[in-house]
Amino acid sequence: MDNLTEAQQLQQQQQQSLQIDCLNENTNSNSDNKNSKTQREQERGGGGEKDMGHIGGNSIHRSSSRPQLDLSGAAIQGNFEERDPTILLPNQSDDISHLALDIGGSLIKLVYFSRHEDRPVNDRIKRTIKERLGISNGSRRSYPILGGRLHFVKFETTNINECLDFISSKQLHCGGMDARLWHSGVSNENAVIKATGGGAFKYADLFKERLGVSIEKEDEMNCLVAGANFLLKAIRHEAFTHMEGHKAFVQIDHNDLFPYLLVNIGSGVSMIKVDGDGKFQRVSGTNVGGGTYWGLGRLLTKCKSFDELLELSQRGDNRTIDMLVGDIYGGTDYSKIGLSASTIASSFGKAISENKELEDYRPEDISLSLLRMISYNIGQISYLNALRFGLKRIFFGGFFIRGHAYTMDTISFAVQFWSKGAAQAMFLRHEGFLGALGAFMSYEKHGLDDLMVHQLVERFPMGAPYIGGNVHGPPLGDLNEKISWMEKFILMGTEITAPVPMSPPGTTGLGGFEVPSSKGDILRSDASKLNVGVLHLVPTLEVFPLLADPKTYEPNTIDLSDPGELEYWFTVLSGHLPDLVDKAVASEGGTDDAKRRGDAFARAFSAHLARLMEEPAAYGKLGLANLLELREECLREFHFFDAYRSIKQRENEASLAVLPDLLMEIDSMDEETRLLTLIEGVLAANIFDWGSRACVDLYHEGTIIEIYKMSRKKMQRPWRVDDFDAFNERVLGSGEKKPCQYKRALLFVDNSGADIVLGMLPLARELLRRGTEVVLVANSLPALNDVTAMELPEIVAEAAKHCDILRRAAEAGGLLVDAMINIQDGTKDSSSSLPLMVVENGCGSPCIDLRQVSSELADAAKDADLVILEGMGRSLHTNFNAKFTCDALKLAMVKNQRLAEKLINGNIYDCVCRFEPAC
Numbered sequence: 006m007d008n009l010t011e012a013q014q015l016q017q018q019q020q021q022s023l024q025i026d027c028l029n030e031n032t033n034s035n036s037d038n039k040n041s042k043t044q045r046e047q048e049r050g051g052g053g054e055k056d057m058g059h060i061g062g063n064s065i066h067r068s069s070s071r072p073q074l075d076l077s078g079a080a081i082q083g084n085f086e087e088r089d090p091t092i093l094l095p096n097q098s099d100d101i102s103h104l105a106l107d108i109g110g111s112l113i114k115l116v117y118f119s120r121h122e123d124r125p126v127n128d129r130i131k132r133t134i135k136e137r138l139g140i141s142n143g144s145r146r147s148y149p150i151l152g153g154r155l156h157f158v159k160f161e162t163t164n165i166n167e168c169l170d171f172i173s174s175k176q177l178h179c180g181g182m183d184a185r186l187w188h189s190g191v192s193n194e195n196a197v198i199k200a201t202g203g204g205a206f207k208y209a210d211l212f213k214e215r216l217g218v219s220i221e222k223e224d225e226m227n228c229l230v231a232g233a234n235f236l237l238k239a240i241r242h243e244a245f246t247h248m249e250g251h252k253a254f255v256q257i258d259h260n261d262l263f264p265y266l267l268v269n270i271g272s273g274v275s276m277i278k279v280d281g282d283g284k285f286q287r288v289s290g291t292n293v294g295g296g297t298y299w300g301l302g303r304l305l306t307k308c309k310s311f312d313e314l315l316e317l318s319q320r321g322d323n324r325t326i327d328m329l330v331g332d333i334y335g336g337t338d339y340s341k342i343g344l345s346a347s348t349i350a351s352s353f354g355k356a357i358s359e360n361k362e363l364e365d366y367r368p369e370d371i372s373l374s375l376l377r378m379i380s381y382n383i384g385q386i387s388y389l390n391a392l393r394f395g396l397k398r399i400f401f402g403g404f405f406i407r408g409h410a411y412t413m414d415t416i417s418f419a420v421q422f423w424s425k426g427a428a429q430a431m432f433l434r435h436e437g438f439l440g441a442l443g444a445f446m447s448y449e450k451h452g453l454d455d456l457m458v459h460q461l462v463e464r465f466p467m468g469a470p471y472i473g474g475n476v477h478g479p480p481l482g483d484l485n486e487k488i489s490w491m492e493k494f495i496l497m498g499t500e501i502t503a504p505v506p507m508s509p510p511g512t513t514g515l516g517g518f519e520v521p522s523s524k525g526d527i528l529r530s531d532a533s534k535l536n537v538g539v540l541h542l543v544p545t546l547e548v549f550p551l552l553a554d555p556k557t558y559e560p561n562t563i564d565l566s567d568p569g570e571l572e573y574w575f576t577v578l579s580g581h582l583p584d585l586v587d588k589a590v591a592s593e594g595g596t597d598d599a600k601r602r603g604d605a606f607a608r609a610f611s612a613h614l615a616r617l618m619e620e621p622a623a624y625g626k627l628g629l630a631n632l633l634e635l636r637e638e639c640l641r642e643f644h645f646f647d648a649y650r651s652i653k654q655r656e657n658e659a660s661l662a663v664l665p666d667l668l669m670e671i672d673s674m675d676e677e678t679r680l681l682t683l684i685e686g687v688l689a690a691n692i693f694d695w696g697s698r699a700c701v702d703l704y705h706e707g708t709i710i711e712i713y714k715m716s717r718k719k720m721q722r723p724w725r726v727d728d729f730d731a732f733n734e735r736v737l738g739s740g741e742k743k744p745c746q747y748k749r750a751l752l753f754v755d756n757s758g759a760d761i762v763l764g765m766l767p768l769a770r771e772l773l774r775r776g777t778e779v780v781l782v783a784n785s786l787p788a789l790n791d792v793t794a795m796e797l798p799e800i801v802a803e804a805a806k807h808c809d810i811l812r813r814a815a816e817a818g819g820l821l822v823d824a825m826i827n828i829q830d831g832t833k834d835s836s837s838s839l840p841l842m843v844v845e846n847g848c849g850s851p852c853i854d855l856r857q858v859s860s861e862l863a864d865a866a867k868d869a870d871l872v873i874l875e876g877m878g879r880s881l882h883t884n885f886n887a888k889f890t891c892d893a894l895k896l897a898m899v900k901n902q903r904l905a906e907k908l909i910n911g912n913i914y915d916c917v918c919r920f921e922p923a924c
């Protein structure tokens with residue numbers, strides 16, 4: 006076995022499995038429909054292959070995981086022969102402009118919008134399920150905004166031509182066209198783009214000349230406030246504190262956001278009291294800002310750029326030039342007034358008493374002294390203004406900060422020092438883009454301000470060529486160019502950096518008055534860039550309505566801010582990489598192109614891991630679920646849309662072949678044994694998990710069915726977490742207690758093959774038999790070997806061939822609309838059956854964040870009174886602690902030793918059956 010290739014092993018498994026009678030080896034008759042279809046298919050040998058060959062095979066989604074553009078009613082307009090004909094999208098909102106700018110003294114900030122690509126949907130099935138769920142399109146909210154993405158990019162103002170080239174090559178200035186005429190290459194002669202900042206005036210003619218567009222100027226303060234309000238309301242992990250090198254995200258209650266002080270540190274500094282949307286007043290400011298640091302720094306150090314100056318400060322020691330309290334007081338504190346010896350008494354003060362020239366001071370020390378002088382000053386004035394107006398919160402934005410840890414620590418220290426701990430400085434991840442975002446929001450009809458937190462998903466693609474928002478060279482056209490760009494870096498022996506470059510974690514040391522820890526030599530040249538990704542706008546996402554308390558809900562069980570956990574999971578995921586790349590490349594035919602993409606994927610994902618290892622909070626709050634999703638997104642970025650496709654197909658086939666025998670065995674049991682056997686079956690079949698190293702090793706030791714049987718045999722109760730009796734009592738009743746007749750159950754299914762076919766489908770069938778409508782909730786996009794909503798109807802259709810209950814329910818639920826046309830036994834009456842339905846969950850990850858689910862799922866949830874979450878990803882890594890307003894059953898086999906120890910004080914392959922009655 007060891008010497009066989011994976012494909013050969015799988016083929017062998019499939020052949021063997023077709024010869025094995027599942028659980029009851031003495032029986033060979035079938036269950037529900039009592040026919041010999043399985044046998045016939047076995048005799049056909051390849052019959053299963055033929056019928057099932059396309060399960061999952063046509064489910065390639067060419068889009069990112071959160072849909073979508075409204076293509077309903079799309080039609081080609083005009084001549085069909087024409088190349089790139091105009092496509093009419095009658096249901097799409099129109100007149101969306103694609104670009105807005107903030108042209109400042111030193112930087113141009115650009116926010117632009119790109120549409121999501123479409124993806125295949127089985128409209129007929131969707132329509133029937135919508136009807137069953139009572140969803141009418143008329144009752145749904147219509148969204149004024151397109152599904153799409155917001156990109157954040159910046160340029161040096163001195164390189165404005167690069168910016169113009171970028172806009173031109175991406176045709177961003179043509180974005181104001183009517184979206185109903187969505188046609189590549191169509192340009193708009195009279196295009197207008199919104200811009201703010203002084204450069205909107207200064208460069209208006211240049212834009213007209215180079216791009217033929219007019220600039221519509223937007224008020225800078227308006228834009229800053231609109232941008233900040235949008236970010237603080239719509240982005241979950243936007244604001245954070247930064248003290249002594251430690252970053253902590255702050256959860257802002259949207260209903261308690263106002264008033265606050267917004268301090269925007271650009272070339273100069275504005276302090277704005279914000280009382281609501283569009284309600285603000287510029288209460289103060291200072292002319293000592295980013296321009297001062299850069300201007301003085303350039304004169305004093307001969308640095309060529311702001312970033313170079315900032316980088317210099319990393320290696321600086323300001324004590325050589327600043328006059329400290331200790332210098333005045335003979336090395337001692339001035340404790341009577343609370344000043345330590347290391348407090349700066351006078352910035353640059355030492356220079357007056359020493360007989361030195363500029364050349365005698367190290368540029369590093371000058372830069373640090375300047376940075377501290379300016380940051381303290383801004384922090385202090387800000388606090389005094391907050392005090393003046395009784396404001397609790399101060400948010401700092403603007404490109405002076407640049408995600409630079411030391412700058413943030415210094416400002417934080419000043420605020421804390423002067424407020425005696427009563428006030429706290431907060432920073433914004435999109436700090437530099439407030440104005441540009443605000444300008445973007447000033448377009449009418451985009452509806453951006455209607456968007457809510459749950460409709461935005463931030464992703465971090467390997468953002469070449471604009472790493473962390475910074476453009477290097479011309480924009481890349483396609484994936485091929487992106488990979489070439491990465492390869493070039495590899496050839497040059499340069500480490501590829503993840504999209505968000507690092508900033509050093511430890512900085513000021515004690516009380517913010519020490520020298521920053523000397524990180525200069527390992528600091529990359531792009532050290533002080535932004536922590537921003539691409540913002541996906543998905544108006545169709547909703548909060549799962551059955552969450553007991555969405556405000557306190559936290560999907561992740563494992564918090565990776567614990568360094569031990571972080572290191573463990575990083576090692577695990579790095580260890581999985583070579584195997585995953587092999588699978589991904591094989592799934593694309595093993596071509597040279599696939600190998601090249603596989604290599605690029607491995608490098609990109611490793612770069613993400615390295616980046617997050619250095620700064621876990623770089624992409625926002627990090628949990629294990631985020632990491633697992635990042636891996637799937639990264640695969641999709643390099644066009645691996647379903648790496649486990651063939652494994653899923655073969656496991657489906659092998660499992661479907663033994664399903665009839667399993668159903669027959671189950672049907673021979675009394676009610677109580679049956680329910681227990683079904684739950685045991687779900688837990689046992691959850692062993693088929695290609696994301697677990699231990700399980701994958703296990704697969705070498707037998708066929709799918711052998712492993713399944715072995716797993717079933719080991720299902721001894723009590724399980725490590727065992728609430729089966731409570732669930733059993735709820736379902737079947739006992740003594741005085743009446744059985745609970747669930748109306749609708751949502752089954753969040755997990756893996757393909759035995760897991761869905763021999764585990765969850767039989768459980769669904771039992772619920773249907775007991776009078777419960779069943780909704781199978783599956784992934785929108787592939788992730789590992791998870792079954793997707795696209796694949797499920799065909800699997801159900803195959804299963805239904807052997808089972809009347811499933812067939813009637815699937816027909817009633819609209820699942821057999823396309824798939825069952827070859828069934829000829831004439832039973833078409835489904836009117837009296839309870840439906841079995843499938844809805845997509847809105848994500849493409851092994852885990853699920855219930856704050857952001859598809860609107861279909863949210864609709865299906867409204868009448869549900871039972872939620873079953875299955876698998877490690879959905880019920881342990883995420884949602885283990887989630888509370889629901891209806892009964893919930895969490896079922897999983899723990900396939901990782903460390904998790905078993907941590908979470909349930911148990912061992913690998915222990916099981917969890919957690920039943921939680923409605924809150």
Ligand SMILES: CC(C)(COP(=O)(O)O)[C@@H](O)C(=O)NCCC(=O)O
Nearest residue numbers: 694696697698851876877878879901
């Ligand atoms: C990715 C998974 C959550 C998928 O588990 P599932 O939800 O399919 O039960 C799980 O395989 C996992 O946590 N794997 C990584 C750890 C390991 O290799 O043990």
Ligand SMILES: [Mn+2]
Nearest residue numbers: 755756791851
């Ligand atoms: Mn899974």
